[in-house]
Amino acid sequence: MDKSSAVPVKSGIQHTRSAVRLPRRARRWHEYVLAMMFLAPSILLFGIFLFYPLIKSVYLSVHSTTPRGEVAKFIGLRNFEKLFDSGHFLNSLWVTFEFMLFTVPTSIVLALILAAICRTHLRGTKLFRFIFSLPLAISVSTGSVIWMVLFHPTLGTLNYLLQAAGLPAVQWLTDPNWALISISIMTVWMNLGFLFILLLGGMEGVPEDIYESAKMDGAGPMRTFVQLTLPLISPTIFFASVTSMIGAFQSFGQIHILTKGGPMNSTNVLVYNLYQDAFVNFRFGSGSAQALVLFVLILILTIIQFKFGEKKVHYQ
Amino acid sequence: MKFKPFWRRKWSLLGMSLFLFLAACSGGQSSQGSEPAAAAESEASSGPVKVVWWHSMSGELGKTVDSLVKQFNDSQKDVQVEAVYQGEYDEGLNKFKAAMGSGSGPTMMQTYEVGSRFMIDSQAVTPMQQFIDADKFDVSQLEENILSYYTFDNKLYSMPFNTSNPILYYNKDAFKAAGLDPENPPTTYADVEKAAKALTKDGQSGGSFPIYGWLMEQLLANQDVELLNNSNGRSGLATESMLNSDAAVNTLTWWKKMVDDGVMLNLGRKTDDTKKAFAAGQIAMTMDSTASLRGIVSSAEGKFEVGTAPIPKPSADYKGKGGVIVGGASLWIMNDKPEAEQQAAWKFIKFLTEPSTQAYWNVNTGYFPITKKAYDEDLIKENMKKYPQFETAVNQLHNTKIDPATQGAVMGIFPEARQLTETAMEEAINGSKSPKQALDDAAAQITQKLQDYNDSIAQ
Structure with missing residues (x-):
């Protein structure tokens, strides 16, 4: 279709170009319009769901709101000042940071190990690949409900196993020292499916002949993994670390279902605190201010990762 | 030549989806706008008035709510109630807040007791007292303790529905x-x-x-x-x-x-x-x-x-x-709905306060009846005999001395x-x-x- 229809158009342009200078601009304009038409759907969607809310957040963050959620008056940067004055928000920041620290490295290392094991083409590998990628098929809410049963303080499977092994029961979700760890365990499990597939895909992309020559040179499996596989899949690992970090910042479902930010705000991550403030207490001003802080934080962390992390990444 | 039907089809599809989208967006408003006129002109011929009820009763409680709604809808032809579960009380209230002023909210809403002050301050409700006065409804048949919780400035703003302690x-x-x-x-x-x-x-x-x-x-x-x-x-x-x-x-x-x-x-x-x-x-x-x-x-x-x-x-x-303070929830009628719809909701609320309805509700849930007469119903008598545990809550309620402490705190x-x-x-x-x-x-x-x-x- 392209060839046959393009020919008359092209000849038409050549014909007009020889006549006056203007049509060249017209052609550019034409291309521009065409490009815009192709971009329009995504611009429209981004506009409605990303840019408009972003602008609105900026607007709301400098206003106070009534209990009905309507804008009351302009208060400048008071919302931000209040946030950084309250220990509550700083606690949320700290919890978020801890949560990221608990989940991101653990998920990636575990997924790497599982992927490395499953790279081999032994019998039954396919079954394990299937099992390890299963968490991907489970939504956060379903996963949370499953873990709620496991974590149940008196009837939970985990405590049953602990007690069977002669260990004291753990108050997984109700002990402030444990709650964040429990949520992290659950989140690592949730992340594992996606990261496993991602990293396994990366490993499968490494050409077999590289391994063969390494083998001929006498490299053991450990050395092959550390010196060959890791550098070769570093772009994938880099991608995985950026996305899981952002994912960790945005975790909400499991916290909402399992702990609601408690006990003692020990799992009250930034996004949950924001949700509470904006959509439960209807202080959209404060909520928007927190959303913007979150936005800037993710932005900074992503830039840092690109600046320093990417240098270590080896693109083939 | 081949392209033409394709384009035409595409545009028509696009047009149609746009139309549907717009229709969906404005659906709530257009019906809202046209209904009062229709109701005022020919109430009899316009068919049953639809009342949308947002509630927070899940599980067994939700099933009981559905069966009550069905009993009411089957009992008469003028009003059709549609009960919609909107999540826990918190979530329901949040959805209500989000719908406020958009016309997409319910006619009638169940809100937990602690949301009362907010509901009044929201100025989105018609005080229940208006319907009670206009209809000369006898509130003396209701439990004093329960009424006292929901009475603010000597006005009953909402009708208690499910109360517990x-x-x-x-x-x-x-x-x-x-x-x-x-x-x-x-x-x-x-x-x-x-x-x-x-x-x-x-x-x-x-x-x-x-x-x-x-x-x-x-x-x-x-x-x-x-x-x-x-x-x-x-x-x-x-x-x-x-x-x-x-x-x-x-x-x-x-x-x-x-x-x-x-x-x-x-x-x-x-x-x-x-x-x-x-x-x-x-x-x-x-x-x-x-x-x-x-x-x-x-x-x-x-x-x-x-x-x-x-x-x-x-x-x-x-x-x-x-x-004890009367816990639970009450029913609110929204003032942004046409008069006929609000009246229809009131009709349904009256049905819910009837002794037989309250007896059914009590036996199936454990929420106690808000109507004193419900205790004369055989259903409750038999149930109390079989499960004497149900009596504790009722006695506790009746032993409560009414004062501000037991009426319960009020704050937005x-x-x-x-x-x-x-x-x-x-x-x-x-x-x-x-x-x-x-x-x-x-x-x-x-x-x-x-x-x-x-x-x-x-x-």
């Missing part, structure tokens, strides 16, 4: 095994502590109370202690939280001590977790709403006998003082205050702060939020 549930078999008298449940803090000590053995814990702000409110009302200044926010807008009163500190200290001594478990905030542990026989006592009665009794059936008792008081000196930020209370309870029970310190801090925060709220509605 907390009771102490205990495992009679465990009491027997521990050498306690199963027919003589503990009534004071010291009694509860003693019983919990005796009951803790062989992997069974004496009990567990969920960390639920509502229970704290109830335990305070049971000592005739107010939670807020200005008579619990009923003689004027509350400006100060009194959560750090001596009574509250004592109560929290008692609670914490039992957990510290290992005779009570801390199972967190979820009442569901404590209920499950109780049904599994792992804890011998718990405090929960009467609305859970039906579920608890049936889940323990065949395993052990469930006993119920009024919630405890600090000591015998408090006998006859205070009482109640849901948030409850969260802050729960955090304070956790801090004390986990030992990160002393009970006094935790409650002082929470009271200060609530006071601050109260003042912010009052400022924002004054504008």
